Structures are given as structure tokens and as C-alpha cells.
Amino acid sequence: MCVRAQDLVGCQYRRRQQQRFPAARPTALARERSARLAAARRHTLALLPTVPGRVDIEEADPEEAELATLEALVSEAPLITSAEFAGAGWRVRVDILHRATDGTYVPIVISAHRAARPAEGRRVPTLRTAELGLGGQAHEEPFRIKHHTSDGYRLALATRALSALGLAGPWGGVIGQDPTRAFLHRTESHQAPLSAALAAPIPTVPRRVKECEWCPYQRECRAELEEMDDISLVLPGERAASLRRRHIDTVGKLVAADLGEVSQLAAAWREGIPVLRARQGRPIPRARREIDVDVEAYLDHGVYLWGLWDGESYHPFVTWEPLGGAAEAATFAAFWAHLRRLLEEGEGPEDVRVYCYSNNGENHWLRSSARRFAGQPGVPTEQEVEEFIRSSQWVDVFQYVREELAGPEGLGLKTVAPVAGYQWAEVELGGEGSVAAYRRARTSPAERPRLLRYNEDDCRATAAVRQWLSEGAPGIPLLSAQGQGRRAAE
Ligand code: SF4
Structure with missing residues (x-):
């Protein structure tokens, strides 16, 4: 062949x-x-x-x-x-x-x-x-x-x-x-x-990796992995490389090895526990007025949706026109104007705060939009955007989550928010799925409400997680003291 x-x-x-x-x-x-x-x-x-x-x-x-x-x-x-x-x-x-x-x-x-x-x-x-x-x-x-x-x-x-x-x-x-x-x-x-x-020889056994998510053999391989109790079920890809060198190649051996947090996470995975409290983190900053933001981009082409939840209503700033031109610039300008208005209504710099979950995407697109559309009506300068990103009003909820929690399947919003009690109205689209959904929505208006609802859910899930975090993340098991000690030492 x-x-x-x-x-x-x-x-x-x-x-x-x-x-x-x-x-x-x-x-x-x-x-x-x-x-x-x-x-x-x-x-x-x-x-x-x-x-x-x-x-x-x-x-x-x-x-x-x-x-x-x-x-x-x-x-x-x-x-x-x-x-x-x-x-x-x-x-x-x-x-x-x-x-x-x-x-x-x-x-x-x-x-x-x-x-x-x-x-x-x-x-x-x-x-x-x-x-x-x-x-x-x-x-x-x-x-x-x-x-x-x-x-x-x-x-x-x-x-x-x-x-x-x-x-x-x-x-x-x-x-x-x-x-x-x-x-x-x-x-x-x-x-x-x-x-x-x-x-290179073809491997004789599977190993869980990122691409399993879109592979046609995921069902067959999952069955093989579970039968082997393979360590990649909890530490996919190369994350278990050093453990395999120590002959720790199954979930059972990892639990038994008692290596602190990693062993406890493996045990949690076995029991279907998605999130553990690892240690006391810093309290997440709160404000009288709290706003949650989530951005939706199409590959590297640009942003079609800036979504904003103000605690009472959802405000989508969206375009279905081709990205990279005046329509995307106007959408960004409208989002920025709305955000600035909310921030300026505050009685002090920390009276209003804006939250997102893992700010890499938002920061990238804030900076990139200011740069690409510089000089167009209502578009902030790169310096204005930079000042906002560096301000204490812009809070990345994920940073506080990772200080306090640990999870065998990671700490993504889709993992943590259900533990905080939030359920999505829409089925998860995933990265590739949202790319495809956007492509359909460009030409088919019937597809658009689904994308807006999905973005609204992400904003509201972020709000739910920060609220739950400030209440002490009730209802999740503790990582044992031994695990916490080893985590701190790492
Ligand atoms: S499902 Fe199996 S064949 Fe597909 S990427 Fe994963 S391990 Fe490889």
C-alpha cells in the first residue's frame, strides 16, 4: 500500500x-x-x-x-x-x-x-x-x-x-x-x-493525541486504549514521555506511583471527577458593574463577532460581510465604543471590570484590529488598546481558575463552567466546527442565531465561573495535602 x-x-x-x-x-x-x-x-x-x-x-x-x-x-x-x-x-x-x-x-x-x-x-x-x-x-x-x-x-x-x-x-x-x-x-x-x-516503523498500539478528536478510528482506538489502561488516556501526546521511560505506562500504575498531583488527577479521571481544588488562589477581583466578553474569529482572517454580556443582556457586535474591510472595522469600532461607554460610566477605575476566559485570543484581536483598521472611524489607537489590556479593569478569569483548580482533562471553559453550574444551550461546536458553522452562516442567515447563542453562552459561562470562584468554588473535591505540596514544589 x-x-x-x-x-x-x-x-x-x-x-x-x-x-x-x-x-x-x-x-x-x-x-x-x-x-x-x-x-x-x-x-x-x-x-x-x-x-x-x-x-x-x-x-x-x-x-x-x-x-x-x-x-x-x-x-x-x-x-x-x-x-x-x-x-x-x-x-x-x-x-x-x-x-x-x-x-x-x-x-x-x-x-x-x-x-x-x-x-x-x-x-x-x-x-x-x-x-x-x-x-x-x-x-x-x-x-x-x-x-x-x-x-x-x-x-x-x-x-x-x-x-x-x-x-x-x-x-x-x-x-x-x-x-x-x-x-x-x-x-x-x-x-x-x-x-x-x-x-519509521508503524506503531503496534494506539496512543491518544490531539488529532484523535477528528480521526475516523477514535471509537476503535478508545476501546484499545481503555483495554490497555494506557497512560495517554490522562496524559495525551508526549506528556507522559518521562513517565513511560520509568515504565509507568498505564493509568493504574500512575495512580499507584503516588506522584502527587498527576497521580491524583489520574485517580480523579478514573472516577469521572472533572475538577479538583488544588490550593487557595488569589481572590478574583470583582466590581459593582461586571462585563463578560468573548470574541469569535474566522481563522486568521479577522473577527466577525465581539460578544458582550453586561449581566442583564447580551450585545453582539457582528458582521457577516467579508472580513478585513470596512464592515469588520465598523463592527470593532461599535464594540469598542460600547465598551468604553460602560467603563466610563463607572465611578472609579475599578468600579467596572471586564472579564474574559483565557485572554490570548481577545488580546490578539484587540491589538490586531487596532493595527489593521488604524485611522478608520471609531477605531481606537494601538496605545488605547494597550492601556486597556494592561489595566486592572481587564481580568482573565482563566488565570484565577488555574491558580486554584486542577483537572484531568484540563481547565477549559467547557470543562469548568458545567462544574460551576452553567449549561450551554447549544451543542459544543469546537474549533473546526465553529469554522464550518461560520462559513455556512455567511451565506445562510438561518445559521446565524446559533453562532450568536453559542457566543452568548461563552460570555455567560465566564460570568458563572467567576461568580462561583468568588464563592470559593463550592462542591469540588480537594487535591490531598500531599498532592498540593508536590505541586507547589514543582
Ligand atoms: S484515533 Fe487512533 S488512529 Fe486516530 S489519531 Fe487517535 S490513536 Fe491515531
């Missing part, structure tokens, strides 16, 4: 499961992800020029597509789309082959993620999508490449195939969320890791 580049990234046990359960259907999340990639691919390919001699490989059968690719290369086609190559035990599909002026080909892959970020002082060679196949030269532009292993492996495999035909150059390209340009980099750096990945 031939392996594809994407199979070499992440959990390798999946390759074993593919053989055992060939009829398994992708999960809804995986289908959403594929649909997003297919849409990005269609959009990008539509921007390619109609060049004389261009070849679009349309054969669905991989072997026929491979033959058609070879024919297109022999005919010196200036531009080839959906090319297929195969080698010893592997196959790769390359979205675009661009013929350079020296007769070599530049393999280019299309991905749904960001391929580079603007970076003053850096220079990256790029090719314009609309000029591919026209023999144009690369431009130098101020970006920094974001490498993704799967893209790197695809380009490295394509380069191996092109090398065997004497048609490889040093460059490969990635077209990411900006469909107008391909970012070029040398594929050589991917060859050694690719060789190692191709040579």
Missing part, C-alpha cells in the same frame, strides 16, 4: 487502522476540513492564467493521473494542475507544476492554512498565482514563511520524482490563505525528515 504525504504526519497508528478498517467514514470534522481545503483549491486554481499548452490532469485514478502527468512533462507543458507522482511505497498529488525558464518544474501545493506572515526586514521569493506558467520571475517580498510538515513532505516527494526525470529545481511553493501568491522555499531541508518518516 502506498503512503501519501499527509499520512506521514501525526499519528502513524492511523496507517494500521486504515488497513484494518478500510470502510471507516471520515468524521464530520474531517469532512468539514476537507471541504474547506477543496474550496480553497478551487478558488486558487480559478486564478491561474489560461496558458497555451496548460494541462489540467482530470483522471481520478492515481495511476492514470501519473501517466497523464508524465505525458504533460514530456510535452513541456508550461503549467500542469493536479499532477500525480509515485515512488517506492509512496504517492503524492501536487496541485500545480510551474515550468521555470531553465526548463525545471516548481511544485506548488495549495493549503487552507496561512503559508507566511508579513515581516518587515525579511525577504521571501514569491510567484504570483496569476503569472504561473507564463515564465515570469520570482519577486522578493517582506514575509516570513510558516512551515507545515505536510506541505514540506508533499514538496519533497514531488522533488524526488522530478529529480528522477531530470526536471527538479531547488524550489517548491505553498499557496495558503492568500490565494494570489505562492511562497517559495528550498525543498532540500525537508528531505532528511521525510526519509526518516518513510523509514
Whole structure:
């Protein structure tokens, strides 16, 4: 069986499961992800020029597509789309082959993620999508490449195939969320890791990792993990690496090893206890007027919803227009004006406070929105935003939660708020699910209330958690004194 580049990234046990359960259907999340990639691919390919001699490989059968690719290369086609190559035990599909002026080909892959970020002082060679196949030269532009292993492996495999035909150059390209340009980099750096990945043995047992959430074999693997009582059930990924080296590789052994908090969390997981009180934290600051905020962004493109709960009503500042333009700027300005009005109604700097749960996203989008929309009506300056972020009026509830609590499945809002007595009206969307829901909501107004309700729930759940925390987080078991001591010593 031939392996594809994407199979070499992440959990390798999946390759074993593919053989055992060939009829398994992708999960809804995986289908959403594929649909997003297919849409990005269609959009990008539509921007390619109609060049004389261009070849679009349309054969669905991989072997026929491979033959058609070879024919297109022999005919010196200036531009080839959906090319297929195969080698010893592997196959790769390359979205675009661009013929350079020296007769070599530049393999280019299309991905749904960001391929580079603007970076003053850096220079990256790029090719314009609309000029591919026209023999144009690369431009130098101020970006920094974001490498993704799967893209790197695809380009490295394509380069191996092109090398065997004497048609490889040093460059490969990635077209990411900006469909107008391909970012070029040398594929050589991917060859050694690719060789190692191709040579690595397939594991004989599963191990719980992040990607299990969208993997079609999650049910089968969960059963195997539970039968093995594998330690990854409570410490996924590499978190148990040092314990495994000490032969502590099951939940039972971890509980029995009596290693303090980690052992107690394993015991709590066994008993279905989501949250333990680890120690006394600082009291969370309260105020006469309390406001809870949650932001919803679409990938790296921008913010479509700033949600605000003022204790009595929910205020969504939302746009369904394309992000990055005047509509997003106006939405941000309206949210900021409302927030400032509430803050200024206070009788002192600490009479009104604004809360969120884990402020990384909010801080990023506050700063980024001020920067991207600088000068537009009602948009605050970066300095104003910075002053707010640094003020004692802006409170991250998560910081207080993690000081006081511990949980075998982490301390995310979806874990802690139900313990604090809050229930979501909507089923959890998750990261990938909310991306898909937003894409549907852009064109289908019937989908929008669900996203608003979900955001309102996040705001109100944050309010519930801080309220519960200030009441002493009643009703949760204590981490034992021994566990607390070891936690403090760590
Ligand atoms: S469910 Fe998890 S462990 Fe199993 S194959 Fe998928 S990613 Fe790997």
C-alpha cells in the first residue's frame, strides 16, 4: 500500500487502522476540513492564467493521473494542475507544476492554512498565482514563511520524482490563505525528515493525541486504549514521555506511583471527577458593574463577532460581510465604543471590570484590529488598546481558575463552567466546527442565531465561573495535602 504525504504526519497508528478498517467514514470534522481545503483549491486554481499548452490532469485514478502527468512533462507543458507522482511505497498529488525558464518544474501545493506572515526586514521569493506558467520571475517580498510538515513532505516527494526525470529545481511553493501568491522555499531541508518518516516503523498500539478528536478510528482506538489502561488516556501526546521511560505506562500504575498531583488527577479521571481544588488562589477581583466578553474569529482572517454580556443582556457586535474591510472595522469600532461607554460610566477605575476566559485570543484581536483598521472611524489607537489590556479593569478569569483548580482533562471553559453550574444551550461546536458553522452562516442567515447563542453562552459561562470562584468554588473535591505540596514544589 502506498503512503501519501499527509499520512506521514501525526499519528502513524492511523496507517494500521486504515488497513484494518478500510470502510471507516471520515468524521464530520474531517469532512468539514476537507471541504474547506477543496474550496480553497478551487478558488486558487480559478486564478491561474489560461496558458497555451496548460494541462489540467482530470483522471481520478492515481495511476492514470501519473501517466497523464508524465505525458504533460514530456510535452513541456508550461503549467500542469493536479499532477500525480509515485515512488517506492509512496504517492503524492501536487496541485500545480510551474515550468521555470531553465526548463525545471516548481511544485506548488495549495493549503487552507496561512503559508507566511508579513515581516518587515525579511525577504521571501514569491510567484504570483496569476503569472504561473507564463515564465515570469520570482519577486522578493517582506514575509516570513510558516512551515507545515505536510506541505514540506508533499514538496519533497514531488522533488524526488522530478529529480528522477531530470526536471527538479531547488524550489517548491505553498499557496495558503492568500490565494494570489505562492511562497517559495528550498525543498532540500525537508528531505532528511521525510526519509526518516518513510523509514519509521508503524506503531503496534494506539496512543491518544490531539488529532484523535477528528480521526475516523477514535471509537476503535478508545476501546484499545481503555483495554490497555494506557497512560495517554490522562496524559495525551508526549506528556507522559518521562513517565513511560520509568515504565509507568498505564493509568493504574500512575495512580499507584503516588506522584502527587498527576497521580491524583489520574485517580480523579478514573472516577469521572472533572475538577479538583488544588490550593487557595488569589481572590478574583470583582466590581459593582461586571462585563463578560468573548470574541469569535474566522481563522486568521479577522473577527466577525465581539460578544458582550453586561449581566442583564447580551450585545453582539457582528458582521457577516467579508472580513478585513470596512464592515469588520465598523463592527470593532461599535464594540469598542460600547465598551468604553460602560467603563466610563463607572465611578472609579475599578468600579467596572471586564472579564474574559483565557485572554490570548481577545488580546490578539484587540491589538490586531487596532493595527489593521488604524485611522478608520471609531477605531481606537494601538496605545488605547494597550492601556486597556494592561489595566486592572481587564481580568482573565482563566488565570484565577488555574491558580486554584486542577483537572484531568484540563481547565477549559467547557470543562469548568458545567462544574460551576452553567449549561450551554447549544451543542459544543469546537474549533473546526465553529469554522464550518461560520462559513455556512455567511451565506445562510438561518445559521446565524446559533453562532450568536453559542457566543452568548461563552460570555455567560465566564460570568458563572467567576461568580462561583468568588464563592470559593463550592462542591469540588480537594487535591490531598500531599498532592498540593508536590505541586507547589514543582
Ligand atoms: S484515533 Fe487517535 S490513536 Fe487512533 S488512529 Fe486516530 S489519531 Fe491515531
